[in-house]
Amino acid sequence: MDRQDIRNYPPRQDSVPKARRHSAWLAVAWGRPELAADAALLTSELTTNALLHGSVWDRYFRVEVKLTGAVLRIEVTDPKGERHPEPRAAVTDYDQFGRGLHIVKALAETWGCTDRVIGKTVWAELAHGR
Template sequence: MDMDVNMDDEPTRRDVRNYPPRQDSVPKARRRAAWLAVAWGWPELAADAALLTSELTTNALVHGSLPDRQLRVELRLTGAVLRIEVTDPKGERLPEPREAADDEQCGRGLQIVSALADRWGASDRIVGKTIWAELPLRPPV
């Protein structure tokens, strides 16, 4: 996991949404991420942005949510990356990838994030934590 946060580039686009800690927040955040990637001119990143957002939001819901505290999903477009950040109120435990058994239905989210994202990591906050992933902006071939 990459703990370094490289936000040298100022965002050219930014979107922040708060979601209640409920299961229906995951598809809402996923659809918004895909829509933003297209709206911001990077339709080829829409599927990966949606999947990363879904995985990070699900992890926040399962491992970092509290009933009365919102989850925050932020997307930033810079000159080099599309960055997805999900913030939850529980900072006691940072995520760590693990090997899921073949018969387990859960436990592969961070493997998916590692496979899709150019970089990902975690940032401590005064309250809670932010897990982020970056998709590089590469012009279509």
């Protein structure tokens, strides 16, 4: 059975843990508890990037979680389409930035970015059999 959930979040720091917890909860509720931890981490990384690089103070960002066949897909849509995500290296061991997309690449079967009329959607997919 295919499932889908869409939530909008304000561009605030407290939206990241809310979205993370909700994605993990959905994975469990939809019968895929083995994906909950990875779904939470992917959601956290993608929503943090949306907040840091794609947010506009008065525009919400959207988190969409889909279960289709053997794939759990997490999509985060933000209003800034001019900045596409690119993995970069952390400068030092203490650098707070530069690791998020490397985590996404390591966890996801595949990930990418889709342009929209306004903004962009960054997505990542987990397969059930991982």
